[in-house]
Amino acid sequence: MENIDALTHGIGGRRVLIRRHSLTVRLSHWLNVLCMTVLLFSGLQIFNAHPALYWGQYGADNDPSVLSMEAVEEGDAIKGKTRIGGLSFDTTGVLGISNVDGEATARGFPAWITLPSYQDLATGRRWHFFFAWLFVINGLIYMAYGVIARHFLRDLLPAQAELTPGNLRHEIVDHARLRFPKGEKARHYNALQKLTYLFVIFLLLPVMIATGLTMSPGFDAFAPWLIDLFGGRQSARTLHFITASALVAFVVVHVAMVLVSGLFNNMRSMITGRYAIDIDDLTEVKP
Amino acid sequence: MSRIITRRRFLIGSTLTASALGLSGCDALVESPKVQSILKIAEGMTMKTQRALIGDDTLAREFTMADISPTFRANGTSMPDGAQYQDLLSRKFSTWQLEVGGLVERPTKLSLAALKAMPSRTQITRHDCVEGWSAIGQWTGVPLGAVLNKVGLKPEARYVAFHCADEYEKTLDGSGWYYESIDLVDAFHPQTILAHSMNGRDLEVPHGAPLRLRVERQLGYKQAKYLMRIEAVADLSGLYGGNGGFWEDRGYEWYAGI
Numbered sequence: 001m002e003n004i005d006a007l008t009h010g011i012g013g014r015r016v017l018i019r020r021h022s023l024t025v026r027l028s029h030w031l032n033v034l035c036m037t038v039l040l041f042s043g044l045q046i047f048n049a050h051p052a053l054y055w056g057q058y059g060a061d062n063d064p065s066v067l068s069m070e071a072v073e074e075g076d077a078i079k080g081k082t083r084i085g086g087l088s089f090d091t092t093g094v095l096g097i098s099n100v101d102g103e104a105t106a107r108g109f110p111a112w113i114t115l116p117s118y119q120d121l122a123t124g125r126r127w128h129f130f131f132a133w134l135f136v137i138n139g140l141i142y143m144a145y146g147v148i149a150r151h152f153l154r155d156l157l158p159a160q161a162e163l164t165p166g167n168l169r170h171e172i173v174d175h176a177r178l179r180f181p182k183g184e185k186a187r188h189y190n191a192l193q194k195l196t197y198l199f200v201i202f203l204l205l206p207v208m209i210a211t212g213l214t215m216s217p218g219f220d221a222f223a224p225w226l227i228d229l230f231g232g233r234q235s236a237r238t239l240h241f242i243t244a245s246a247l248v249a250f251v252v253v254h255v256a257m258v259l260v261s262g263l264f265n266n267m268r269s270m271i272t273g274r275y276a277i278d279i280d281d282l283t284e285v286k287p
Numbered sequence: 288m289s290r291i292i293t294r295r296r297f298l299i300g301s302t303l304t305a306s307a308l309g310l311s312g313c314d315a316l317v318e319s320p321k322v323q324s325i326l327k328i329a330e331g332m333t334m335k336t337q338r339a340l341i342g343d344d345t346l347a348r349e350f351t352m353a354d355i356s357p358t359f360r361a362n363g364t365s366m367p368d369g370a371q372y373q374d375l376l377s378r379k380f381s382t383w384q385l386e387v388g389g390l391v392e393r394p395t396k397l398s399l400a401a402l403k404a405m406p407s408r409t410q411i412t413r414h415d416c417v418e419g420w421s422a423i424g425q426w427t428g429v430p431l432g433a434v435l436n437k438v439g440l441k442p443e444a445r446y447v448a449f450h451c452a453d454e455y456e457k458t459l460d461g462s463g464w465y466y467e468s469i470d471l472v473d474a475f476h477p478q479t480i481l482a483h484s485m486n487g488r489d490l491e492v493p494h495g496a497p498l499r500l501r502v503e504r505q506l507g508y509k510q511a512k513y514l515m516r517i518e519a520v521a522d523l524s525g526l527y528g529g530n531g532g533f534w535e536d537r538g539y540e541w542y543a544g545i
Contacts, residue, residue: 049419122537130328
């Protein structure tokens with residue numbers, strides 16, 4: 001098929017570079033990559049200072065936890081135990097207990113995923129709050145741009161027709177088969193992308209910031225309604241962790257999709273702004 | 288065209304460098320003094336923003352009796368060693384006196400009985416440890432502002448420092464004594480009290496008997512226990528490590544509002 005098309009339309013006319021991402025989107029995207037990476041690794045360092053999560057206003061050693069990572073002695077061996085609600089898992093080597101310089105050490109998350117690698121809450125906090133500020137400023141600029149440049153309306157808001165059960169089912173099946181839009185359809189995000197990005201931008205990331213601020217005794221004095229919104233400081237801390245996990249899951253799927261739907265083309269579009277699409281009819285080309 | 292390729296080469300090159308540095312390179316970056324001083328910008332931004340948003344006298348959330356933690360975790364020192372504290376404890380703090388001095392008009396010593404005779408404030412608040420856990424307790428004590436008004440601050444006083452009876456880290460140079468400091472905004476905040484009672488009883492030793500500080504809009508390490516001496520100062524550089532507190536000298540933020 002492809003050869004026939006190429007012959008019909010002439011060589012070199014089929015593949016065009018369109019302008020996909022604006023400079024603001026590209027810059028804010030890569031700044032976000034930097035911020036979220038540092039925030040995750042320093043966040044796990046902070047979590048390790050007290051590797052347990054609670055629900056409600058208060059929570060400490062003697063209160064029931066919803067999640068905990070512990071080093072437990074079992075006979076002669078020390079095991080890493082991760083407990084979620086009533087379920088307990090042996091996570092020796094990764095969670096609860098892991099090797100630091102060849103020595104089994106009691107710690108929540110392992111050294112290779114915390115910043116710094118060794119236990120140092122003060123430094124973890126310094127990094128976390130610096131990059132939290134950068135993340136918030138970057139996010140505010142992006143939000144302002146999204147509204148003013150109509151990025152949200154034009155690129156992210158799905159059309160009514162895209163949200164029909166039929167279309168969504170069709171897109172889910174296509175995604176599962178790793179069949180991605182081609183030609184004119186590849187000019188825009190599909191409905192699944194739009195909905196996912198809207199969910200991340202307008203729900204997950206704001207909840208991340210709001211639950212983070214709820215953990216601040218200073219900010220709580222300014223906005224006590226946040227404590228009520230999340231059901232207490234310890235609930236906010238747990239939600240901060242759950243939302244961070246959801247963001248990690250998003251990034252895993254996002255990166256996987258970037259890989260399978262054309263790594264070079266996707267990377268080029270997020271770095272230079274140019275994205276290649278295949279056009280069947282040359283008269284449709286609008287660079 | 289060549290310019291674009293150059294830029295692309297640059298981008299690929301810098302990505303490779305970044306991944307080659309990897310996580311092992313992170314620790315080296317973390318320990319760089321220059322990086323550390325850049326990161327400290329965040330503390331100033333947080334303090335300025337929070338102070339502007341909160342308002343000087345806005346109260347921290349207060350809770351009800353029903354919200355009090357069944358067990359209030361004691362952190363840091365749970366029993367100061369040293370003959371002086373042991374002697375005070377054995378006499379049930381009847382000989383203990385709080386020294387109030389430094390940049391004040393009338394340096395004073397206050398006994399526990401004298402402090403308890405002053406008008407007090409009772410508040411049920413949440414104690415947030417920097418590690419992440421929280422506990423709710425009821426505190427009764429004398430507003431610090433009342434004590435400072437009694438002794439009269441000199442105009443050059445900018446901070447109030449708290450010297451404690453516990454040497455939390457044993458060092459040869461004595462730099463391990465617990466101390467803390469707050470500025471005058473927090474010192475005169477209505478909820479900033481010198482607490483002598485917790486949950487309706489005299490303060491127990493693990494919680495800082497006979498007297499501890501409560502600064503309710505900041506984290507747990509600001510709530511200095513085992514108070515012995517209060518000192519009004521013009522700046523913090525003359526105290527121990529010069530950063531205004533035991534944990535501050537060990538890398539933690541002086542402004543612990545987050």
